[in-house]
Amino acid sequence: MALSKRAVRVWYLVHKWSSLICMAFMLLLCLTGLPLIFHSEIDQWSHAEEYASVADDQQASLDQIMADSKAEKPGWELVFLVWDDTDPIIRVVMGETMKVNEGSAYFLTFDRRTGERLKAPPPNEGIMFFLLDLHGTLLMGLPGALFLGLMGVLFAVSVISGIVVYAPYMKRLPFTAVRRERGARIKWLDIHNATGMATVSWVLVVGITGIILTLVQPLSMLWQQGQLADIANTYRGTTLEQNAVGPDQVRAALLAEVPDADISFMSMPGSPYATPHHYTVALRGNTPLTERLIKLAVLDAATGQLDGIRSTPWYLTMVNISVPLHFGDYGGLPLKIIWALLDILAIFTLGSGIYLWLARGSRGVRRVEEIHAMEEETLQQQPVPGANG
Amino acid sequence: MKNLRRLRSTWEIYRWPLVVNLIALAGILSALIGNELWDLFSWLSLGMIAVAISLSSTFRRCNPVE
Numbered sequence: 001m002a003l004s005k006r007a008v009r010v011w012y013l014v015h016k017w018s019s020l021i022c023m024a025f026m027l028l029l030c031l032t033g034l035p036l037i038f039h040s041e042i043d044q045w046s047h048a049e050e051y052a053s054v055a056d057d058q059q060a061s062l063d064q065i066m067a068d069s070k071a072e073k074p075g076w077e078l079v080f081l082v083w084d085d086t087d088p089i090i091r092v093v094m095g096e097t098m099k100v101n102e103g104s105a106y107f108l109t110f111d112r113r114t115g116e117r118l119k120a121p122p123p124n125e126g127i128m129f130f131l132l133d134l135h136g137t138l139l140m141g142l143p144g145a146l147f148l149g150l151m152g153v154l155f156a157v158s159v160i161s162g163i164v165v166y167a168p169y170m171k172r173l174p175f176t177a178v179r180r181e182r183g184a185r186i187k188w189l190d191i192h193n194a195t196g197m198a199t200v201s202w203v204l205v206v207g208i209t210g211i212i213l214t215l216v217q218p219l220s221m222l223w224q225q226g227q228l229a230d231i232a233n234t235y236r237g238t239t240l241e242q243n244a245v246g247p248d249q250v251r252a253a254l255l256a257e258v259p260d261a262d263i264s265f266m267s268m269p270g271s272p273y274a275t276p277h278h279y280t281v282a283l284r285g286n287t288p289l290t291e292r293l294i295k296l297a298v299l300d301a302a303t304g305q306l307d308g309i310r311s312t313p314w315y316l317t318m319v320n321i322s323v324p325l326h327f328g329d330y331g332g333l334p335l336k337i338i339w340a341l342l343d344i345l346a347i348f349t350l351g352s353g354i355y356l357w358l359a360r361g362s363r364g365v366r367r368v369e370e371i372h373a374m375e376e377e378t379l380q381q382q383p384v385p386g387a388n389g
Numbered sequence: 390m391k392n393l394r395r396l397r398s399t400w401e402i403y404r405w406p407l408v409v410n411l412i413a414l415a416g417i418l419s420a421l422i423g424n425e426l427w428d429l430f431s432w433l434s435l436g437m438i439a440v441a442i443s444l445s446s447t448f449r450r451c452n453p454v455e
Contacts, residue, residue, distance in 0.1 A: 166402070166406075167399060167402050167403070170397065170402045171397050171402070172396065172397070173397075174405075175402075175405040175406055175409075176442065176445045176446065178445070178446055190446075191446045194442065194445065194446045195446055197406040197409075197410075198406065198409055198410075198413075198438060198442040199413075199442070200406070200410050201411075201413045201414040201417065202413055202417065205414075205417055288421075288422065288424050288427070289421070289422050289423065292421075321421075324421065325417070325421065330420055330421055331420030331428045331431050331432065332428055332432075334428075334432040334436065335420055335428070335431060335432060337436075338432065338435045338436045338439050341436075341439040341440070341443065342435070342439050344443075345439065345442060345443060348446070
């Protein structure tokens with residue numbers, strides 16, 4: 001089912017314009033994304049932490065960590081406790097108020113087994129944070145993220161239209177053929193077609209999960225106003241005494257009910273991801289398939305009682321699955337190296353695409369028509385059933 | 390010399406890219422499903438594709454007029 005001349009022309013224009021608009025941003029994302037694949041390796045290499053050799057199941061007092069944090073930052077609120085998924089550390093996130101954001105937060109790092117204060121650099125400073133911020137928001141916060149999401153949609157359009165316009169070029173060529181004797185333009189056209197087609201599924205996975213991740217902030221707000229507000233509403237009218245129950249008691253109550261709970265995150269009462277009356281504790285699943293599917297334990301801050309364990313809504317599950325699929329950090333170092341290689345191939349596809357546009361001469365769209373003319377000529381001499389229809 | 394070889398059909402054009410992308414997709418998902426063997430499958434399938442395409446677009450020569 002070969003496309004009509006007119007259809008090829010339209011798809012070609014879609015491919016050209018969707019690519020032209022987003023390519024500069026995509027190139028920036030591919031370049032900044034490359035070191036970000038190795039974010040944790042670079043952090044460890046540039047700041048290797050010496051951990052005390054103690055039993056891994058030893059657990060430091062969270063109340064003590066809380067007290068130490070408040071002593072270091074008097075008058076500030078302790079908002080979140082974050083368990084690292086590779087290193088034995090807990091990060092404490094503090095804010096001047098409970099309404100904290102990443103830029104204004106104060107981070108402290110503790111050994112989660114001994115409670116020892118570690119001198120790790122804060123995750124919201126330094127070159128890697130700059131790259132992440134550039135990659136995620138163009139340094140412009142939510143508007144930048146949403147803009148990049150829009151560019152991501154254009155990129156997906158560009159990939160799909162690229163699949164369609166691939167066919168007219170390949171009537172005489174096998175997959176991955178590169179004609180080197182026919183000049184630079186033909187050579188780069190073939191490289192563009194080969195690298196582009198071979199990496200379609202990877203760039204679509206990374207692209208679409210990237211689009212989803214640009215929506216993290218609006219989706220978090222949706223959750224706060226939905227599920228979280230519903231939980232809070234059941235306690236409307238009741239007031240909570242300040243610090244009725246400490247985090248140690250909350251953890252103990254949770255572990256009593258769910259002995260194998262793998263805690264990844266604890267949100268203090270009154271913080272953006274809890275209610276004024278509850279702690280929320282995020283639990284990782286304990287199989288490889290479910291470890292990214294977070295369940296939320298809600299605990300009454302007045303009594304420490306477990307109020308229930310809830311699944312997150314589908315859109316947060318989607319976000320949680322998108323993170324590893326976007327960054328490639330879910331299959332060890334070999335997968336990261338492959339991610340980097342595929343990223344470099346994507347840079348080649350983008351770069352050759354830019355070159356093809358710059359070296360287009362005056363021919364432009366006519367090229368596609370030339371291909372069709374050539375095709376029809378051959379067809380008249382040797383009709384092929386199935387090649388046209 | 391004019392090339393009188395028949396033109397490739399749509400299926401002939403897309404079948405190898407389709408196979409390669411299905412293998413890549415399986416590799417992307419398998420590391421998400423499990424560890425050890427699942428990771429290994431992911432490395433082999435995705436890695437093979439990434440390396441093969443890098444090498445073929447660097448070294449492969451092709452003269453379509455056969």
